[in-house]
Amino acid sequence: MQPIITISGLSKTYASGLAALKDVNLEIRRGEIFALLGPNGAGKSTLINIVCGIVTPSTGTITVDGHDIATDYRAARSLIGLVPQELTTDAFEKVFNTVSFSRGLFGLGKNPAHIEQVLKDLSLWEKRDSRIMQLSGGMKRRVLIAKALSHEPKILFLDEPTAGVDVELRQDMWRMVRRLRDSGVTVILTTHYIEEAEEMADRVGVIRKGELVLVEEKAELMRKLGKKQLTLHLPEPLAAIPEDLADHHLELAKNGCELIYTYDTRGGRTGITGLLTDLAAAGIRFQDIDTSQSSLEDIFVDLVRDAA
Amino acid sequence: MNLPAIQAIYKFEMNRFWRTALQSIVAPVVSTSLYFVVFGAAVGKQSQMIDGVPYGAFIVPGLMMLSLLTQSIANASFGIYFPRFSGTIYELLSAPVSPFDIVLGYVGAAATKSILIALIILGTAAFLVPLRIDHPIAMLFFLILTAVTFSLFGFVIGLWADGFEKLQLVPLLIVTPLTFLGGSFYSIDVLPTFWWVLSHANPVVYLISAFRWAFFSKGDVGVAISMGMSALFLALCLAAVTWMFKTGYRLKS
Structure with missing residues (x-):
C-alpha cells in the first residue's frame, strides 16, 4: 500500500544557523501509530511543523496522500489535524466556538452534531460554554485535541500530547488514539516518554540531533536491540x-x-x-x-x- | 478559495469586536463626541463658516476619517498580531487556507468594524450639527475604499511588529499626526504656502479632501487625484502583504 506520508531528503537549517534536521527520509504507513522518539531539541517538533506547513523546509519534498505539501498544500493540509506541544489557545473564546472555528478554517461546513460528538468523546461537552481561560491545563489540552479532530482528519499529529498531563488524562488519550487508529486514522506522535511509545506505537523512529537514526517496528526493535x-x-x-x-x-x-x-x-x-x-x-x-x-x-x- | 475559512476568520474577528463592545464602539464614539464639543462648540463659534459650511458640520468628514484610519489600523494590526503573540497562529498556518483567504477574513472584518464605527459617528454627529451629504454613493465608496486600504496597512503593521510597542508605534507616531495635519479640522487652503505645499505630501489630505467633497461638494484637491492616491496606497499595501506571505516574513521560520 502506498504510504500516507512520504518525506524525502528533508533538511532544515534555521536562520540562526541551527541545523534542526539533516537529510531525513521517512515513510508513514496508512493507519499506523508512529512514535517519534528523541531527546529535547532533537528536531521532533521541527519535523512535524514542516509537514503541517508551519515551518518551511530548507531542502526536500513531502507528499501527504500523494499531495505535495508545497504545491498542493490545500489538499495536503485538509487531511491533517495537529495538536501542538504548547497550550496555545484563544483564552477568551468559548470551547464550542473555538472548535467550530477550527472546522471552518479547514474548509468544512457547520456540523454541530460532529462537534458535539468530539466534545463528548473528550469529556468536554459539559464545558462547551466555558471560556478557555477558565479551564485547567489538562482541559486545555483536550480542547486542542478537539480542535484538531473537528475537521475529521485522516492523519493526526500529536506533538508531546501527554507532557504535563495527569495519569487519568494520559490513559484517556491513549484510549482515544487507539479508537482513532481503529477508525482508520494515521497517528504520528512525538514523545520523550518511552512508555508512551512502548504502549502505543506500531513503529518507532528515533531522532537525534536532527538525524533519523532508526525506524523500526516496535516489536522488531525490541527484539533486535x-x-x-x-x-x-x-x-x-x-x-x-x-x-x-x-x-x-x-x-x-x-x-x-x-x-x-x-x-x-x-x-x-x-x-x-x-x-x-x-x-x-x-x-x-x-x-x-x-x-x-x-x-x-x-x-x-x-x-x-x-x-x- | 476556502469560503468556510474566510467566514470563520471573519466571524471570529467580529465576535471579538462585539465581546469588547465597550472598548470597540463606545470609546471611539465618546472621544469623537468630545472633539465635537471642544472644536465644534468652543472653536467653531468664533470661526463660523469654512467654504460655506458651518464649522461643526465641516469637521464631520475629518472626524469620521480620523476614526476610520485609527480603527482600521488598530483592528487589523491587533487581529493578526495577537495570534502571533499567543501562538494560536499555528492553526492558521497549518490550515488549508491561502494568504488571500487569510487577508480577506482579517481585513474584511477590520474594515467592517471601522466602517460601523464611522457610521455610528456619523449618526452621533447628525444629532449634534446640521448635516448634508451631497454624494452619498461616493461617500460610501470612499468610506469602504479607505477602510479596506488602512485595514490592509494595519495588517502589514501587525505582521511586521514584534512587540506591543511596535504595534502602537506607527499609529501613534505617524498616522495620528498625519490625520491631524491632514485637514481633519481645517481646510489646508488656510495654511501658509510652505505648509500648503508640504501638506500635499500627506496621503491623508487626499482621503479627507475626497471624503469632504462627498459631503459638501468641496474639497482641497480634485476627486480624481484623491482616488488615484488612495488606489496607489492600496496597491502598495497589497504588494507588501503579498511579499510578506510569499517570503513567510515573521510568520514562518
Missing part, C-alpha cells in the same frame, strides 16, 4: 563465581543467591546452552530460572548514548 537477562535462583548462596565460569561474565546478586547472565538476542548464539552445561559441570544447581527483556527505555538510552 533488546538485551535479555537470565536469572538463575540458587538454593545455596555462592561466595564467588567459580573460575571455570569466568568466560560467561556472570554477576552475583542477592547475597550470592542469584546468578545473572546478560545476553544479546541479536546474536545468533546466545550462549545459554554453553552456560547451562558449564553450570552442571561446576556442580551448581538452581531452583528457578527467569528471563527479562529490556524495556524500550533501556533500548532508547543505549541508542542515544551509542550515537553520541
Whole structure:
C-alpha cells in the first residue's frame, strides 16, 4: 500500500544557523501509530511543523496522500489535524466556538452534531460554554485535541500530547488514539516518554540531533536491540563465581543467591546452552530460572548514548 | 478559495469586536463626541463658516476619517498580531487556507468594524450639527475604499511588529499626526504656502479632501487625484502583504 506520508531528503537549517534536521527520509504507513522518539531539541517538533506547513523546509519534498505539501498544500493540509506541544489557545473564546472555528478554517461546513460528538468523546461537552481561560491545563489540552479532530482528519499529529498531563488524562488519550487508529486514522506522535511509545506505537523512529537514526517496528526493535537477562535462583548462596565460569561474565546478586547472565538476542548464539552445561559441570544447581527483556527505555538510552 | 475559512476568520474577528463592545464602539464614539464639543462648540463659534459650511458640520468628514484610519489600523494590526503573540497562529498556518483567504477574513472584518464605527459617528454627529451629504454613493465608496486600504496597512503593521510597542508605534507616531495635519479640522487652503505645499505630501489630505467633497461638494484637491492616491496606497499595501506571505516574513521560520 502506498504510504500516507512520504518525506524525502528533508533538511532544515534555521536562520540562526541551527541545523534542526539533516537529510531525513521517512515513510508513514496508512493507519499506523508512529512514535517519534528523541531527546529535547532533537528536531521532533521541527519535523512535524514542516509537514503541517508551519515551518518551511530548507531542502526536500513531502507528499501527504500523494499531495505535495508545497504545491498542493490545500489538499495536503485538509487531511491533517495537529495538536501542538504548547497550550496555545484563544483564552477568551468559548470551547464550542473555538472548535467550530477550527472546522471552518479547514474548509468544512457547520456540523454541530460532529462537534458535539468530539466534545463528548473528550469529556468536554459539559464545558462547551466555558471560556478557555477558565479551564485547567489538562482541559486545555483536550480542547486542542478537539480542535484538531473537528475537521475529521485522516492523519493526526500529536506533538508531546501527554507532557504535563495527569495519569487519568494520559490513559484517556491513549484510549482515544487507539479508537482513532481503529477508525482508520494515521497517528504520528512525538514523545520523550518511552512508555508512551512502548504502549502505543506500531513503529518507532528515533531522532537525534536532527538525524533519523532508526525506524523500526516496535516489536522488531525490541527484539533486535533488546538485551535479555537470565536469572538463575540458587538454593545455596555462592561466595564467588567459580573460575571455570569466568568466560560467561556472570554477576552475583542477592547475597550470592542469584546468578545473572546478560545476553544479546541479536546474536545468533546466545550462549545459554554453553552456560547451562558449564553450570552442571561446576556442580551448581538452581531452583528457578527467569528471563527479562529490556524495556524500550533501556533500548532508547543505549541508542542515544551509542550515537553520541 | 476556502469560503468556510474566510467566514470563520471573519466571524471570529467580529465576535471579538462585539465581546469588547465597550472598548470597540463606545470609546471611539465618546472621544469623537468630545472633539465635537471642544472644536465644534468652543472653536467653531468664533470661526463660523469654512467654504460655506458651518464649522461643526465641516469637521464631520475629518472626524469620521480620523476614526476610520485609527480603527482600521488598530483592528487589523491587533487581529493578526495577537495570534502571533499567543501562538494560536499555528492553526492558521497549518490550515488549508491561502494568504488571500487569510487577508480577506482579517481585513474584511477590520474594515467592517471601522466602517460601523464611522457610521455610528456619523449618526452621533447628525444629532449634534446640521448635516448634508451631497454624494452619498461616493461617500460610501470612499468610506469602504479607505477602510479596506488602512485595514490592509494595519495588517502589514501587525505582521511586521514584534512587540506591543511596535504595534502602537506607527499609529501613534505617524498616522495620528498625519490625520491631524491632514485637514481633519481645517481646510489646508488656510495654511501658509510652505505648509500648503508640504501638506500635499500627506496621503491623508487626499482621503479627507475626497471624503469632504462627498459631503459638501468641496474639497482641497480634485476627486480624481484623491482616488488615484488612495488606489496607489492600496496597491502598495497589497504588494507588501503579498511579499510578506510569499517570503513567510515573521510568520514562518
